[in-house]
Amino acid sequence: MKQIRKFFGLLCMLMGPLSIYYLMTTAIDEINHKPVIDTKIQWIVFVIVFIPIALGLILFGYYAMKGEYERLPESSAEIAD
Numbered sequence: 001m002k003q004i005r006k007f008f009g010l011l012c013m014l015m016g017p018l019s020i021y022y023l024m025t026t027a028i029d030e031i032n033h034k035p036v037i038d039t040k041i042q043w044i045v046f047v048i049v050f051i052p053i054a055l056g057l058i059l060f061g062y063y064a065m066k067g068e069y070e071r072l073p074e075s076s077a078e079i080a081d
Contacts, residue, residue, distance in 0.1 A: 002070060009064025016058035023050055 027043040063069065073079050 002067070005064050005069055006067075009061040009066075012057050012061030012064065014061075016054045016061065019057070020051060020054045023047060023054075 024047065027047055031040055031043055
């Protein structure tokens with residue numbers, strides 16, 4: 001199970017930058033294809049919303065690779081320790 005978590009951690013760490021790259025290239029292509037203000041605002045909002053999500057995916061993958069999810073707390077009393 002630990003190997004599966006580390007594999008998915010690596011997968012998440014690779015998917016984050018790839019999704020940002022795909023988002024940016026798609027946004028640039030769509031804005032160049034139809035350069036009206038509505039399209040620009042729509043894609044700027046998409047980029048602003050999605051980049052933190054992709055960064056969170058990278059961070060999740062980093063912690064999974066580091067092994068932070070190997071032991072999860074069973075009660076809220078363990079979190080306070």
